[in-house]
Amino acid sequence: xxxxxxxxxxLMGMLAFGNGQSQSQVKEDFKPSEVNQPGxxxxxxxxxxxxxVQLEAPDAKYVKLDIGGVKYDLVKNEKGVWxxxxxxxxxxxxxxxxxxxxxxxxxxGTRYFYGAGRxxxxxxxxxxxxxxxxxxxxxHGLVSEVNYHSxxxxxxxxxxxxxPPCYNxxxxxxxxxxxxxxxxxxxxTGWSAQGKASLILDNLIAExxxxxxxxxxxxxxxxxxxxxxxxxxxxxxxxxxxxxxNEIIPMxxxxxRTIKHRQSRAIAGLSMGxxxxxxxxxxxxxxxxxxxxxxxxxxxxSNAEIDAENFLNGAxxxxxxxxxxxKVFWLGVGTTEPEVFPQSINAFRRMLDKQGIQYHYYESxxxxxxxxTWRRSLYQFAQLLFH
Amino acid sequence: xxxxxxxxxxLMGMLAFGNGQSQSQVKEDFKPSEVNQPGxxxxxxxxxxxxxVQLEAPDAKYVKLDIGGVKYDLVKNEKGVWxxxxxxxxxxxxxxxxxxxxxxxxxxGTRYFYGAGRxxxxxxxxxxxxxxxxxxxxxHGLVSEVNYHSxxxxxxxxxxxxxPPCYNxxxxxxxxxxxxxxxxxxxxTGWSAQGKASLILDNLIAExxxxxxxxxxxxxxxxxxxxxxxxxxxxxxxxxxxxxxNEIIPMxxxxxRTIKHRQSRAIAGLSMGxxxxxxxxxxxxxxxxxxxxxxxxxxxxSNAEIDAENFLNGAxxxxxxxxxxxKVFWLGVGTTEPEVFPQSINAFRRMLDKQGIQYHYYESxxxxxxxxTWRRSLYQFAQLLFH
Numbered sequence: 001x002x003x004x005x006x007x008x009x010x011l012m013g014m015l016a017f018g019n020g021q022s023q024s025q026v027k028e029d030f031k032p033s034e035v036n037q038p039g040x041x042x043x044x045x046x047x048x049x050x051x052x053v054q055l056e057a058p059d060a061k062y063v064k065l066d067i068g069g070v071k072y073d074l075v076k077n078e079k080g081v082w083x084x085x086x087x088x089x090x091x092x093x094x095x096x097x098x099x100x101x102x103x104x105x106x107x108x109g110t111r112y113f114y115g116a117g118r119x120x121x122x123x124x125x126x127x128x129x130x131x132x133x134x135x136x137x138x139x140h141g142l143v144s145e146v147n148y149h150s151x152x153x154x155x156x157x158x159x160x161x162x163x164p165p166c167y168n169x170x171x172x173x174x175x176x177x178x179x180x181x182x183x184x185x186x187x188x189t190g191w192s193a194q195g196k197a198s199l200i201l202d203n204l205i206a207e208x209x210x211x212x213x214x215x216x217x218x219x220x221x222x223x224x225x226x227x228x229x230x231x232x233x234x235x236x237x238x239x240x241x242x243x244x245x246n247e248i249i250p251m252x253x254x255x256x257r258t259i260k261h262r263q264s265r266a267i268a269g270l271s272m273g274x275x276x277x278x279x280x281x282x283x284x285x286x287x288x289x290x291x292x293x294x295x296x297x298x299x300x301x302s303n304a305e306i307d308a309e310n311f312l313n314g315a316x317x318x319x320x321x322x323x324x325x326x327k328v329f330w331l332g333v334g335t336t337e338p339e340v341f342p343q344s345i346n347a348f349r350r351m352l353d354k355q356g357i358q359y360h361y362y363e364s365x366x367x368x369x370x371x372x373t374w375r376r377s378l379y380q381f382a383q384l385l386f387h
Numbered sequence: 388x389x390x391x392x393x394x395x396x397x398l399m400g401m402l403a404f405g406n407g408q409s410q411s412q413v414k415e416d417f418k419p420s421e422v423n424q425p426g427x428x429x430x431x432x433x434x435x436x437x438x439x440v441q442l443e444a445p446d447a448k449y450v451k452l453d454i455g456g457v458k459y460d461l462v463k464n465e466k467g468v469w470x471x472x473x474x475x476x477x478x479x480x481x482x483x484x485x486x487x488x489x490x491x492x493x494x495x496g497t498r499y500f501y502g503a504g505r506x507x508x509x510x511x512x513x514x515x516x517x518x519x520x521x522x523x524x525x526x527h528g529l530v531s532e533v534n535y536h537s538x539x540x541x542x543x544x545x546x547x548x549x550x551p552p553c554y555n556x557x558x559x560x561x562x563x564x565x566x567x568x569x570x571x572x573x574x575x576t577g578w579s580a581q582g583k584a585s586l587i588l589d590n591l592i593a594e595x596x597x598x599x600x601x602x603x604x605x606x607x608x609x610x611x612x613x614x615x616x617x618x619x620x621x622x623x624x625x626x627x628x629x630x631x632x633n634e635i636i637p638m639x640x641x642x643x644r645t646i647k648h649r650q651s652r653a654i655a656g657l658s659m660g661x662x663x664x665x666x667x668x669x670x671x672x673x674x675x676x677x678x679x680x681x682x683x684x685x686x687x688x689s690n691a692e693i694d695a696e697n698f699l700n701g702a703x704x705x706x707x708x709x710x711x712x713x714k715v716f717w718l719g720v721g722t723t724e725p726e727v728f729p730q731s732i733n734a735f736r737r738m739l740d741k742q743g744i745q746y747h748y749y750e751s752x753x754x755x756x757x758x759x760t761w762r763r764s765l766y767q768f769a770q771l772l773f774h
Contacts, residue, residue, distance in 0.1 A: 038574075057490035059448050080489060098492075102467060103444035105485075105492040112499045112506055119424055119499055135543055141640075141641075142548075144531040145579075149524055156522055168642055172558075174411055187425075194533075200573055255529075375625050 024322045026050060026085060032112065033123045037095075041110040049125045052085035053098065053107060060101050067096035067123075090336070090371025091127035093194050095120055113194050117185040122194065127372055131203075132379050133196040138166030138206035143192045148251050152243050154225035157218070159248065160190050161256065162198045164205055164212035174257045176264035176386040179244065179288075180378070181273030183296075188219040194371045200379050211386040213266075216252055218244070220273055241280050245287065263327070266385050268292025270374045275300055282315035285325045290385055292330040294377040295369055296343050303343035306351035319355035328384045332362040334373035341369060360384065405751060413437060416614045417530050420497065420510045427496040436512045439472035440485065440494060454483035454510075477723070478514035479582050479759025482507055500581050502574040509581065514759055518590075519766050520583040524773075526552030527594035530579045535638050537629050541612035543604070546575050546635065548643065548729050549585045551592055551599035563642045563651035563773040564601045566631065566675075567765070568660030570683075575606040581758045587766050598773040599652075603639055605631070607660055628667050632674065650714070655679030657761045662687055670701035677772055679717040681764040682728050682756055690730035693738035704740035715771045719749035721760035728756060747771065 030044035030052050042054040058080025065072040067086050074084035095115045106112055110121040137288050141164045150157045164175065180197060182190040191197040197215055204210035222240040245309050254259050263290045269277040274296030281288045282298075299306055308316045316322060322329070329352075333345050352359050362380050367373040417431035417439050429441040445467025451458040454473050461471035482500045482502045483495050493499055496506040503662055515684040528551045535545045551562065568586060569577040573633050578584040590596035615693045656664040661683030668675045671683075685694055695703045703709060709716070716739075720732050741745050749767050755759040 039504075055490055057488050059488040060490060061446050061448075061488070063490075100487045100490050100492070101444055101446040101448070103447060103450075103487050105487070105495050106490075106499075108492050108505065112493075117426075118495065120495075134532065140534050142531040142533060144529040146529060147522065147527050168644075257555075297568055 001168070009154065022101045024107060029123065030085075035111050035113075035122050035124050036109055037111055037350065042109045043107060043121075043123055045123065045125055046053055046085075049088040049091065049096075050085045051089060051096070051123055051125075052083065053109070054081060054083040055098060055107070056081050057100055062099075062101060064099040064226065065096065066099050066104065067094060071099065078248075087122075089125050090366065090368060090370065090372070091125050092367060092370055092375070093124050094310075094370065095122055097121055114187045114189050115185060115194065128374075133199045133203070133375050135199055136203060136206075138202055139328055139383075140202050141165045141167065141198055141205075143198050146251075146255065148247070150222070150243055152224065152239065152247060153222050157222075157243070157247075159216055159218035160192050161217070162192070162201060162215040163256065164214070165202065166212055167214075167257070172257065174259045175212060175214045176255075176266070177216060177252065177258050178266040178268065178290075178382070178385060179218070179248070179277070181218070181220050181267075181269030181277055183269075183271030183273050187221075188217050191217040195378065196375055197378060200375060201382060204382055210382045213382075213386060214252075214256055214258060217249065218248055220269070220276055240276055241283065244280055249287065262287055263289045264386060266290030266292065266328075268294065268330070268378075268381060269296070270294040270377070271369065279312060281326070282312050290328045290330075291328060291347075292328075292332075292381040294332050294374045294381075295334065295337060295345075295350070297331065297345050297348040298305050299348050300344045301340045303340075303347045306347055308351055308355050311351065312345045316351060316355050316357065319357045322355070322357045329357065329359040330362070330381045330384065331359055332373070332377040332380065334364040334367035336366055336368045337373070338369060409688065417456040417472075421513075422498050422500075422509050422511050423496055424498055429496045430494060430508075430510055432512055433472075433511065436475040436478065438483070438510055438512075440474060440483075440496070441468060441470045442485060442487070442494070443468050444487055448488075451486040451490060452483065453491065454481060458486060470513070476510075476512050477753065477755060477757065478512050478757070479757055479762070480509060480511050481757065482509055484508055489689055492514045501574045501576050501613050502572060502581065516763075520586050520590070520762050522586055523593075524755075525589055525591060527589050528552045528554065528585055528592075530585050533638075533642065535634070537609070537630055539634060540607050540609050544609075544630070547581070548603040548604070548639070550589060550643065551601070552589065553599055554601075554644070559644065560772050561646045562599060562601045563653070564603060564639060564643075564645050565653040565655065565677075565769070565772060566603050566605070566635070566664070566665055568607050568654075569655030570656075570658030570660055571721060574608075575604050578602075578604040582765065583762055584765060585764045587762060588769060590742045591766065591769055594640050596748050597769045600769075600773060601639075601643055601645060603635065603647030605635055607656070607663055608761070626664055628670065631667055632671055636674070649674055650676045651773060653679065653715075654738065655681065655717070655765075655768060656683070657681040657764070658683045658756065668697060668713070669699050676713060677715045677717075678713055678763065679715075679719075679768040680732075681719050681761045681765065682721065682724060682732075682766075684718065684732050684735040690727075691720035691732055692735045693714065693737055699739065703738060703742050706744045709742070709744050715768075716744065716746040717749070717768045717771065718746055719751065719755035719767065721751040721756065723753060723755045724760070725756060 027046050030046045044052045063074045063082040076082050076084040107121040113122040144161045200343045222243045267277045267288045274293035275298050278298040281291045363372040364376045417433045431439045450461045450469040451658045461469040463469050494508040500505045500509040531548045609630045654664045661680035665685040668678045751760040751763045
């Protein structure tokens with residue numbers, strides 16, 4: 001997968017779906033964003049989904065709000081404080097930044113999230129269906145940080161592991177595991193912070209809608225140390241596959257009370273992670289029995305017809321075998337994503353149909369290539385696992 | 388405790404110990420800081436402990452590096468990139484920020500840490516004794532994020548819990564617990580991120596120098612919801628004490644395999660946390676048997692002689708009883724801290740001596756009111772616990 005093309009297309013998509021700078025009749029019901037730093041009043045969000053920022057910069061020539069691929073000029077008051085707002089943004093979570101006289105920096109008002117290849121500001125536009133990932137008075141699982149040394153990459157790696165509410169008080173009971181991957185230019189922190197994976201599962205488990213499960217969120221970037229390359233020019237995805245099968249899963253099976261059986265392992269990912277995890281499951285049907293692809297498939301970014309004889313070394317050639325082996329094959333996408341995503345996913349679906357392979361298909365209404373699409377995808381997918 | 392005074396004194400201390408702007412003969416052996424974001428080349432640190440930053444801001448009038456209470460002017464090159472370096476900084480971890488035309492913002496090159504009342508940039512000056520908190524190939528424990536609802540504050544609260552390497556594979560075995568608190572304008576993330584508490588314990592346990600233990604790192608700020616004040620004008624420290632005794636400890640005892648006995652509970656804190664935890668242990672000798680005060684005591688900021696008859700309601704009046712009840716009473720301070728810290732700690736020590744109370748006293752060489760002092764304090768203190 002070519003990350004540069006991926007990212008460019010993604011950015012162009014955001015630009016295409018930007019709402020322009022119509023500032024007329026801004027509704028004055030702004031409230032501090034829920035992901036602000038403690039005590040910070042800005043940024044704020046109004047009921048139209050506009051983002052208002054404020055920054056003290058008395059000697060600046062200009063300050064801009066850079067969100068959704070559009071830069072909005074702020075206006076300075078007599079006290080040297082700049083303020084202004086964006087056009088309405090989609091429901092859900094967005095990365096953004098400020099630009100002060102040409103310097104792109106995080107907004108000092110927000111908490112920070114890793115995405116777009118950097119730790120930077122985020123904002124949450126309250127969604128009409130936000131209850132499914134809200135922090136509620138239900139039993140909560142734990143998210144644990146796990147550091148482990150990887151022989152394959154010659155480096156320390158880190159993952160976050162969700163254990164369900166009952167885990168610590170259920171004695172010797174063992175649990176199934178979902179391996180859940182982030183997208184390009186994100187990392188192992190994404191699913192628990194922006195993705196709200198632990199809250200989504202806590203709520204589903206409390207309502208009896210999902211089986212208690214462990215979720216492992218690792219980092220999809222894995223490169224061999226230079227001078228130590230097993231295969232020449234091995235692409236990062238291939239090395240991550242090796243790390244997943246030979247290091248991550250055995251380490252998790254040692255450290256946690258897992259059920260070590262393919263029927264109790266699922267793997268899913270978003271965007272680049274959907275692509276990676278599809279390759280991993282199809283190459284390791286002895287290891288996993290459930291697949292979730294959120295806004296991505298392994299033919300990305302192509303919309304050409306797929307030749308099932310040769311695609312992924314013929315992994316989909318025998319449709320009956322795929323149906324026998326994979327208990328749930330799940331695909332999802334947002335309805336306002338850049339066209340390259342639905343087009344490549346649709347080409348992939350045509351191949352599945354032709355091969356007679358059963359799958360679930362979900363569309364997230366009015367969301368783009370962003371986290372609300374993936375929160376909803378996890379919410380749908382997790383309910384189908386481990387029955 | 389008056390946080391405003393506390394913070395002012397702390398800042399004045401930093402100014403008093405700032406090294407001025409001697410830029411002559413900068414040693415050109417700079418390397419990227421170890422807490423940079425992935426792939427970021429700046430900021431850098433050289434062997435003198437100078438910090439060099441770099442920022443693209445083509446239209447800025449000025450950019451400054453703001454570290455250790457001193458603002459250093461950066462210089463712009465023909466490409467619009469500003470660069471410059473600080474005077475040598477102390478070994479260890481420091482918070483800092485950039486100032487662009489009057490706007491104080493995080494450096495987009497670093498990871499972010501919560502301190503000084505905000506999420507902001509940090510830098511690590513490699514310390515000569517850094518091995519004790521290095522990430523090594525030894526068994527590692529887990530740091531788990533725990534969300535819980537507090538009836539006393541009417542809010543969701545969060546703590547991080549370290550479980551030792553053997554915890555997940557030791558069946559029904561139960562462990563002692565250290566409750567470890569941050570300082571003012573910091574939060575529950577401080578001890579595991581800046582404090583390196585989990586790595587310090589992993590290394591100590593691997594060398595057989597500390598007992599395997601659970602560490603609970605909670606947030607020391609706890610305020611009753613307005614309109615629901617039990618005592619009028621209850622100071623935050625008093626409410627935190629209630630939360631600790633009535634909510635945190637029972638919740639930890641439910642969720643983790645703890646030993647529920649005073650001889651298996653320690654409590655310690657840094658600065659404001661030292662003050663808070665001293666009050667908590669002296670009011671709850673039935674709950675804890677070990678105390679650690681890092682750079683703080685409950686008489687802060689006073690250096691006046693302490694009247695043991697009345698101080699903390701006479702908690703130190705009966706020295707023999709204190710000796711019987713508290714198995715380890717531990718105090719530590721950095722040798723270059725602002726005078727108010729050693730002076731108040733020394734006044735407190737004179738009281739202990741007068742009462743015949745046994746205690747351990749440690750001085751961290753050449754460190755100020757910063758995290759290297761507290762990493763070293765934890766390293767010393769943890770070795771004495773639960774024998």
